[in-house]
Amino acid sequence: MLPRKIMSACISGPIFAIILALVNPNPFEEPITSFWDYASSITLATPAYLLYSFPVILIYGVITSVISDKLASMVRSATNRYETVLSCVLHLLFGLVLLPYSLGASLLFFLIDRRLQGQNRAFKPIHALKSLILPPVLYTFCWDWCTFRGFGHN
Structure with a gap:
């Protein structure tokens, strides 16, 4: 379970950063006047x-996700229903x-x-x-793109 959770963090972290940047591209409220500024x-x-x-996301997210899934699986063994719903609710409560x-x-x-879990694969530590590598690759790509394009150097 732990390798899958680490993989989930490594995938969701970059996606979250991209979504947040799309929604709030300028946290310092400088004016965005063109597509290139955006x-x-x-x-x-x-x-x-x-x-x-x-x-x-990597540390807190993995720990709380493991806790959420373990608690939900204990309820599942007691009632044999609603494991996914309870796990989602616990994830959101921790969030x-x-x-x-x-x-x-x-x-x-x-x-x-859940998407990774649905693949019914046994993820190994090497997969994790x-x-x-995903977060540093995105980080490096963005900085290289800024440097190449000259963004931020008016």
Whole structure:
């Protein structure tokens, strides 16, 4: 279960950073006057959001997701129903820490984890290690893109 949870964090972290950058591309409220300003703001905001959100998603998200699934499976063995619903509710409760950001991140984590779980594969530690490359690749890509395009250098 732990390799799958780490993979879920490594996938949901970058997706969350991209979504957050699309929704709030300029956290410092500077005016965005053109498409290129918007694109550069997204490209600059994504690594910043990733830098702060990914460690939390990886550590807090994996721990609370394991707890949520374990609690839900204990209820399942008692009633044999509603395991997925209870797990989702517990993920969302743990995600109430920093409304609305952490709530969105916890929902995204839950959905990606269920998608991976639905593949009925046994994920191994090597899969988790390989997935750890995704966040740094996105971070590097965004910074390289900014440097190549000259974003942020007016």
